[in-house]
Amino acid sequence: MEIAVEDRAVQDRLAALEARVRRLEDSEEIAQLIASYGPLVDDGDAESVAQLWDRRGSYDVDGLSMTGRDDIAAMVRSRPHQGLIAEGCAHLLGPVRVHVDGDSAVAVCHSLLIRHGDHGFVVHRATANHFTLDRAADGWRIGCRTSRALDGQERAHLLLGAGARGEHL
Template identity: 50%
Template structure:
């Protein structure tokens, strides 16, 4: 039995969904190397111009504010001392030109004596949009997993 037009259409849809998930994972996993190397423009380019980065320590509104965070004295001291922002594989749900990715990150810092320690583990919700064929972060919300329910709620919302 030869494939039908419906079979072909389903295959196209599956390939498009896989391509979207791969592109989203590539986008998000760019964050760690970009932020740890101090490439402020590269970090900012992951977000839409009016994108939001909402983390426990504050909210950055717009890609310019995100770029400024990377250039800040505080962030520069992290990378100057040695650190790594590590991501796990993400749970990604695509819905047309929007998507939500959920997962954990770790901030690992150098102790100054050749050893490292996990400084924090964070629950993340990445809300993404496809603009002109490319995926961008519209909002990233991160909450440290220190027992507070809002971090668990972020994770639960992404898998329900």
């Protein structure tokens, strides 16, 4: 049932509400996309991990630079990553701060790599993550993920600050 809306103020309020709902839905979709990385990469599901990225998307993590879905899938299939899975590990990301601007977005979060060892589970790495994302026909995809270890060097802190302010790198 369609209701005729003639009052300009009501039309403006409705348009503003629709825009707010769209931004909230976009933010939630992006947060869910980023949150799915950990379970998928710990499962070793290379194809699903790669599908989180745009076809030409990139992932730059401290000395390892990947471009395109094939490179990202190869990382998940790699001997080092498969070794992490076999020994027991968990990649935890979040919470995520998302800035949506139309069909592009910036997100930032911390992540932890937890590994199983002789004395139980231990945090092996804490990382700053900066994402740029773009809306695709089938939903949001990562265009670029840049990750740096939180090892006291300024480069990781710059990622966090830029992402929290919604700035592209």
